[in-house]
Amino acid sequence: MTASRRIVAVTSLLTALTLGSCSAAASDRVEITVDPSITYQVMNGWEATTRLWEYNKEEDRYDPSWLTVSDQIFDGLVNDLGINRIRLELKSGAENPVDYWTKFETGAIGYKAFRRHFYEKINDDSNPNHTKSDGIQFSSLDYQVEKIVLPIKRRLEAKGEKLFVNLNYVDFSQTELKGNLSHARNPAEYAELIHAAFVHLKSKYSLVPDALEIILEPDNTNDWRGRQIGEAIRTASARLKAEGFSPEIIAPSTAAAGKAPAYIDDMIAVAGVQPLVTTLSYHRYDLPKPRALTDIAHRAQAIGLSNRLVDRLAPVPGIAERARAGRFSTAMLEHLTGDAAELHEDLTKGQVSAWQQWAIATRANGGKPDKDGYYYVLDASNPKAPIVRMAERTRGLAQYFRYIRFGATRLEARSSHGGVKPTAFRNADRSIVVVLASNKAGTMIVRGLRAGRYLASYTSDRETGRELPPLISDGTISVTLPAAGIMTIRQEAA
Numbered sequence: 001m002t003a004s005r006r007i008v009a010v011t012s013l014l015t016a017l018t019l020g021s022c023s024a025a026a027s028d029r030v031e032i033t034v035d036p037s038i039t040y041q042v043m044n045g046w047e048a049t050t051r052l053w054e055y056n057k058e059e060d061r062y063d064p065s066w067l068t069v070s071d072q073i074f075d076g077l078v079n080d081l082g083i084n085r086i087r088l089e090l091k092s093g094a095e096n097p098v099d100y101w102t103k104f105e106t107g108a109i110g111y112k113a114f115r116r117h118f119y120e121k122i123n124d125d126s127n128p129n130h131t132k133s134d135g136i137q138f139s140s141l142d143y144q145v146e147k148i149v150l151p152i153k154r155r156l157e158a159k160g161e162k163l164f165v166n167l168n169y170v171d172f173s174q175t176e177l178k179g180n181l182s183h184a185r186n187p188a189e190y191a192e193l194i195h196a197a198f199v200h201l202k203s204k205y206s207l208v209p210d211a212l213e214i215i216l217e218p219d220n221t222n223d224w225r226g227r228q229i230g231e232a233i234r235t236a237s238a239r240l241k242a243e244g245f246s247p248e249i250i251a252p253s254t255a256a257a258g259k260a261p262a263y264i265d266d267m268i269a270v271a272g273v274q275p276l277v278t279t280l281s282y283h284r285y286d287l288p289k290p291r292a293l294t295d296i297a298h299r300a301q302a303i304g305l306s307n308r309l310v311d312r313l314a315p316v317p318g319i320a321e322r323a324r325a326g327r328f329s330t331a332m333l334e335h336l337t338g339d340a341a342e343l344h345e346d347l348t349k350g351q352v353s354a355w356q357q358w359a360i361a362t363r364a365n366g367g368k369p370d371k372d373g374y375y376y377v378l379d380a381s382n383p384k385a386p387i388v389r390m391a392e393r394t395r396g397l398a399q400y401f402r403y404i405r406f407g408a409t410r411l412e413a414r415s416s417h418g419g420v421k422p423t424a425f426r427n428a429d430r431s432i433v434v435v436l437a438s439n440k441a442g443t444m445i446v447r448g449l450r451a452g453r454y455l456a457s458y459t460s461d462r463e464t465g466r467e468l469p470p471l472i473s474d475g476t477i478s479v480t481l482p483a484a485g486i487m488t489i490r491q492e493a494a
Contacts (some may be wrong), residue, residue: 009164028442031416034424034434038412040351043425044279045164046401047356048077048375049146053363060110066378072388073361073376078155080465081375081394082401085164085354086149087333088209089216092171092183093120094137094494095193101140119171121179128188129378131196137199145205148360161406166250167197167209173222184215186234194236199246211248212236213333217255217283218263226252226266230273238275248278253333256286260296270304273410278305279353284335284342289456293350300328300351301481329353336373338484340396344421346439347410357397361388395464396437399457399486403433422446431491439484446477446489453492460485 037256056063066073077083093100096117104114124135153163169190170181183190194212201207216233218224229251237249252263260282268274280300286292305328331354332338332346338357345353358373363380370377370392380386390398400423407428415422419439428434436444454471460483469479471489481487 015317019182021206028417030420030438030440030442030444032422032434032436032444032446033414034422034432034446035412035414036426036432037425040410040412041329041353043404043406043408043410044329044331044353045406046083046397047085047087047164047166047354048083048147049087049168049334049356049359050089050148051359052148052361055111057111060112061208062105062107062111067147069378069386069388073153073378074151076376076388076395077360078159080402081390081398082405083152083375084156084161084357084406085166086152087166087168087213087356088141088144088149089168089170090141090193090197091118092169092193093118094121094140094197095124095135095181095183095189096122096137096179097124099133099137099139101137101143105139105143116175116177119173119175119179120177121171121183123181123189124192128186128192131192136193136196138197141197141200142204145201145207146262149207150205152482164211164406165207165209166211166213167194167201167247168213168216169194170216171221171224171265172217173220176418178222182223184221184225184228187228187231190232191236191239195239195243198240198247199243208245209247211250211279212240213253213281215251216253217334218277219254219256220251220258226263227270229263230267230270231322233267233273233276234270246419249276250279250281250331250333253281253283255283256284257282257284257288257296257332258292261299264296264299264303274303277303279329279331280305280451281331281333282350284338290345290349292296293346297328297330297349297351300330303328305329331355334358336392339393340400340408340437343397343400344423347423348421349411355456357360357393363442381479390464396486398465399459399488400435403490404435408433417480429493431493433491434489436481436487436489438481438487441483442449443478443480444487446479447475449475449477450491451475454489455492456489457488458482458485458487 052066079159100114100117103109124132156163168208214229215224233249254260254263258492264280280296282296330350330352332352333356336358343355358465361376364377374391375394376388377386377391378386404425405427408425413422421437424434434446452472454473456468456479457465458481
């Protein structure tokens with residue numbers, strides 16, 4: 001069986017366990033106990049990558065058609081799904097005297113020709129402390145900011161929330177053109193490019209990234225290893241700090257979670273790096289066992305990462321105090337076939353503070369209800385009335401994303417039945433959220449809640465975000481899940 005087929009098979013099994021049909025009687029009772037006295041990680045956002053279908057690979061051209069439905073897409077992304085964090089990609093080939101993105105966008109070259117230059121790094125000059133104005137191209141970065149980041153940012157601000165921006169450097173090895181420079185082997189040159197990007201974003205858009213993800217999937221590059229990541233962290237952090245920038249530092253972001261510990265050990269072995277790192281990150285393309293995830297979480301705890309999120313939340317009553325006991329941060333920041341079952345495992349085993357499937361939206365392919373890695377799908381079978389809808393996996397993710405917000409603290413939650421997997425959170429406004437992923441219908445008895453009014457919704461194989469009548473808690477709530485699926489019980493806002 002090929003690797004891609006194994007991924008599909010395992011994902012299908014996980015989805016079946018979470019959303020499959022159920023033969024259990026609806027009268028089955030499951031006891032859920034929430035213990036607010038035991039706390040875990042502080043949540044740092046639900047992420048999406050700034051990608052839609054602007055790359056038309058089939059027709060070898062730039063495709064702007066997504067812009068006509070961008071309002072629908074972004075409204076859904078923010079209000080229905082709950083995305084509050086963006087990965088803004090900076091390709092290593094931005095250091096190049098030629099602006100290939102503009103050539104691509106204007107139709108001068110096709111996608112295939114454009115792709116050849118993605119990671120072609122041409123040094124602007126031999127002095128990393130001097131940046132030539134025409135030596136780095138930011139047109140692709142500007143496109144992402146103007147067309148995607150700022151519209152999403154405005155929508156979140158309208159809700160009284162803030163968009164978390166993660167600037168992510170990419171330097172894959174798949175293309176044949178490499179240029180005359182290796183940022184991995186020349187950390188001062190890497191720092192020059194990152195510094196230039198921060199200055200550009202601030203001066204042009206008053207946008208300062210909240211985080212710097214040092215390198216995307218170093219195990220898919222030629223030169224990036226743990227030591228090189230450590231050198232890049234130390235050098236770039238110093239240069240950014242000198243200009244007043246202090247982003248969170250995310251690494252190593254390996255494609256295989258199982259490779260992350262070795263990268264982590266090598267990168268923090270570089271003198272001065274350990275106190276600079278705020279988040280240990282991984283991807284899931286090796287379909288890791290739970291033990292691999294707990295190993296990353298334990299490393300983060302042992303290292304004692306400085307979670308700056310805690311400091312930013314200090315004005316919020318009780319948040320900082322609860323979070324300081326677990327002052328570390330991990331994140332799962334890409335898996336194209338990621339679903340709610342994986343999210344639950346990452347939250348409870350990897351103790352992640354941030355999570356991402358991948359990109360924002362794509363076009364439907366022959367009416368398929370899902371598209372690997374995209375949160376939304378456009379069905380344009382009727383051009384006069386195109387429909388933007390959640391992809392199949394997104395429906396389950398929304399039961400978590402929409403209600404568990406930035407700064408939420410995960411609480412202890414236990415179930416009397418192995419087929420019902422609970423997670424519980426206290427949001428920054430102190431409202432409680434409990435998510436129950438169940439492979440069976442039945443009555444859920446949830447204990448340990450504060451008295452008050454609660455709302456509940458569920459997603460099953462046939463329904464998405466179905467709201468139930470309000471619930472009143474005296475410390476315990478009884479609610480019936482009519483089918484296997486994912487139910488969210490949340491305290492009603494004051």
